[in-house]
């Protein structure tokens with residue numbers, strides 16, 4: 001069974017994706033359909049308190065000719081990471097988690113900035129302060145696994161990556 005059909009099957013069965021990824025180790029395997037069309041740029045994050053949350057911003061672009069899907073994100077900094085969108089509800093802006101996988105169309109990008117879409121690092125293992133570094137591991141259905149390291153900053157002083 002290849003990874004895609006296993007993924008589709010696990011989605012049908014409602015199995016946790018992370019468990020599947022750990023079990024089959026797909027992101028580490030060389031893949032014939034690897035597009036390499038994904039770039040992750042301008043990442044930075046906000047300070048956060050131990051046990052609470054931190055937001056991360058940047059741009060994930062798909063320069064390939066096929067859609068690619070962000071299927072999981074992990075980090076040593078936090079046990080749970082979600083992609084949040086801001087939606088207006090009864091005149092209030094609220095955060096809402098996007099459903100996995102997050103599909104990025106060819107030529108399109110997932111742009112994350114303060115006040116809009118962001119990565120939410122939840123239940124931080126320790127406080128994140130200005131200048132600290134965070135490593136993220138992003139898994140894509142086609143592009144495989146990408147690791148990015150970014151700094152904690154603020155809107156006035158965005159770290160350059």
Ligand SMILES: [Cu+2]
Pocket residue numbers: 055084095118119120
């Ligand atoms: Cu959020």
